[in-house]
Amino acid sequence: MHTEATPAQADVSEFDLIKRCQAGETAAFDELVTRYRTRIFGMIYNMVHNEQDAWDLAQDSFVKAWKSIGRFQGKSSFYTWMYRIVMNVTIDWLRKKQVKGGGTEFDDAVQLKEVDPASKTLPRAEAMPHEHMEHGEIRARIDKAISQLSPEHRAVVLMKETEDMQYHEIAESLGCSIGTVMSRLFYARKKLQNLLRDVYENV
């Protein structure tokens, strides 16, 4: 797990920090924020593709975490619990944005159901050689492909591929079953394979 914790910070256990937060100590919460802010911000940024929005959503998520940390019982890891808040905030925001924007960015029903479960992904006709692509272009291609997924599919594929989270951790974070996570992962991967194969096979 990547965090910003320094060796000195790591000496203070997460459990202690959480207990101090529950006693109302804002300094302890500040330390938790320092440990997880970059990772949380990165996750949100990968979902919304806008730095300012990611910043605001990360702020909202941490504020909600502070307000509800009294109810954290330690049944799951703090990070999984935090991710649940982050996902609720971000998915809710993306859904509202979709409603305001007329739902043109992504549509689960139309786009993901088009993928045949048994289909093979094929290279795009207009393959773009890697040597002609700069990092910014690659990033733009990835962002565009991810933006065609529903918020839930984005969340699942990003948590699995970039965070190395287990199926049950993803399920806990999203409040759904492991089967749903695996199914969403299947469709999200197929979609991204179709959209990005020419890029990742040439990198």
Added chain:
Amino acid sequence: MFMKTFEEKWTAWVDDQLTGRELAEFEASLPDQAAALAEKNSARQLGTFLKEQLAAVPMGNADFFSHQLSERIVRDERAAAPARSDSPSWWTIPRLFWTGATSLAIFVVCAVMVINIRPTADHSQYLTQILNARVDPTLSPNATVSIFESKEDKVTVLWVDGLKSLPSEFASK
């Protein structure tokens, strides 16, 4: 791991989560194993690619992020504080109700106890009171004279004890 759908099994297969009989059965069910393996490798390549490209998203002004967050939390808590002080600390409506009911119950119990206090059986039914006691200390030094009156029965009793002689003015006529 118990899986039902093809999608679930495929995902588990790509992530090397299928083992034993489940793995053998799934691979046997694939119509074109070579194509399926190519797909699996492609999916894993995608995963590696996404991890490389997306993992490190830099966060500019991270300390300012924490500062802004702390300010917001303090501001939110200050805004919530007046609302808390306006509310009664102990005298909530349910507590007021129960306090009133308890006080009333205690009053009723006390009133019933006071009403039910009766004289005990060993007391005289006359509820007497000594109205007068007159003796001559020279003639009858040990004599006592008591007059009892029962208002209930409208009776007055003269009780004389230790008299050597009855004074003439008390003689019955």
